Amino acid sequence: RKEVEQDPGPFNVPEGATVAFNCTYSNSASQSFFWYRQDCRKEPKLLMSVYSSGNEDGRFTAQLNRASQYISLLIRDSKLSDSATYLCVVNTNAGKSTFGDGTTLTVKP
């Protein structure tokens, strides 16, 4: 079993749709959580950190459920420019990062 697992995808949605991605992690000692975005043939870039209380940044909402060991990302009112691969990242208290394999989103007109 992988340490970090994501929805297999791909997700194909129309503009304006709401889409949600889930990610589960196996290490209960994990301390911090992130979503990174990776465009085709580009490097990953931080989208947002995920806090225990949940956090929102514009159309993006991230939530953490420590008891069930999963995090989620919700995108509202999808735009064409949201098309990318979304990577779930989990850090241990030693600062070691483990990436999921990503979920690909395609937003269509």
Added chain:
Amino acid sequence: EAGVAQSPRYKIIEKRQSVAFWCNPISGHATLYWYQQILGQGPKLLIQFQNNGVVDDSQLPKDRFSAERLKGVDSTLKIQPAKLEDSAVYLCASSLYSGVGETQYFGPGTRLLVL
């Protein structure tokens, strides 16, 4: 502010040859990471440096891969000899520290094709 620089951007070699990649992190960033990203997968950590010391190299195939970060700034990753399965994108990233919540900034990567 300049980002993470990597070179070369592309490299094609034959199996059993050697190859080296170079990374220059963001100025002042103490932590440097090398990742391997195979097509369709997420980045896999190969090695993590804090200044010029190794923090984690548990997933580095040490029989063929080596990395160094002299003077705690630039870093090189070497593969010798290369195998077909080493074909991947090699990403370098840096962060200010290696703390739990630190953001990693990635370079553009080096695409390696082993024939």
